[in-house]
Amino acid sequence: MIKITNSPDLDRWSEFVYNHPHGNIFQSPEMAEVYKRTKNYEPISLAAIDCNTKEILGVLQGVVIKEISGFLSSFSARSIVHGSPLLVEGMEGIKALRILMQHYDKLMQNRVLYTQIRNLWNTSGISNTLGELGYKYDEHLNFLINLNKSKEELWNQLKKDKKRGIKKAKKKGIVVDELREGDGELIPVFYRILKEAYNNAKIPFADISLFRSAFELLAPKNMAKFYIAKYGGKIIAVRVILSYKGIMYDWYASALRDYLSFYVNEALVWHILKEGANNGYHIFDFGGAGKPSEEYGVREFKRRFGGKLVNFGRYTKAYSPVKTKIAEKGFKMYRRLFI
Secondary structure, X not given: OEEEEOOOOHHHHHHHHHHOOOOOHHHOHHHHHHHHOOOOEEEEEEEEEEOOOXXXXXXXXXXXXXXXXXXXXXXXOEEEEEOOOEEOOOHHHHHHHHHHHHHHHHHHOOOOOEEEEEOOOOOHHHHHHHHHOOOEEEOOOEEEEEOOOOHHHHHHOOOHHHHHHHHHHHHHOOEEEEOOOOOHHHHHHHHXXXXXXXXXXXXXXXXXXXXXXXXXXXXXXXXXXXEEEEEOOEEEEEEEEEEEOOEEEEEEEEEOHHHHHHOHHHHHHHHHHHHHHHOOOOEXXXXXXXXXXXXXXXXXXXXXXXXXXXXXXXXXXXXXXXXXXXXXXXXXXXXXXXX
């Protein structure tokens, strides 16, 4: 027998995630606490427990996000599962997956438009089960950079334009630094630069509490790093990296439009790659590169750093297709009127 709990023991939960071969920060108790402290975010943390042995057979953490307030709030809620469910191997893991997802769907079906599982590794072993449960698979690309290399090897795998851009940023006097304990007063500056990019793209953006929580809870544990690029003492670009078990996850990034020609994004990424390699990290996860069937300018930027292209994809289940269509039309109107 398997039972589902929505309040797993923190120590056992943390140990299960950390020891799992695909354990990642998005399924951790620490990330749940960040979500709890974020406005319009609600973590849903489930564990499948063997009733006889009391051992954890699987963990599933998602987050319900509502980024639009007011009359459209019920049409903006979605559920995101970063990093996929974590399961023990074999049939016990598949049984746990089925029960976890059925329980999760019951919780979500009247609360969100859809649930999306964003994979960080090859999940073909569970694709049939998820398909049977109504989850549709779509291709989605990403780049992974091996950091088990010397600085020279990392440099040599960069494309010529990236090398040229990094050199130009250095000549311009771009300085890359990291926010430290006591730099919390800079989070509003950090946030404004991030939000500008989303406003330009007319996409709703997370509340500042997400970044304050990550800085206060994760950064002291070396699970998050807040990088800034400065020109003449002014912060002109930012990047947030999450880190866990030797992997650096590119989480959020933006630069002021007026300074893009200074190659600040190139300077930031290069600094992070060097720092990761020098401090025992083995993978830099670029955080997604779009669908292969669609043009995506960010994909070309990421590709030119020499990483490995992977296609782990995503699974999506829409709970109300009709409501989703209404929401899409409403969202387009919202973007025209309010963003």
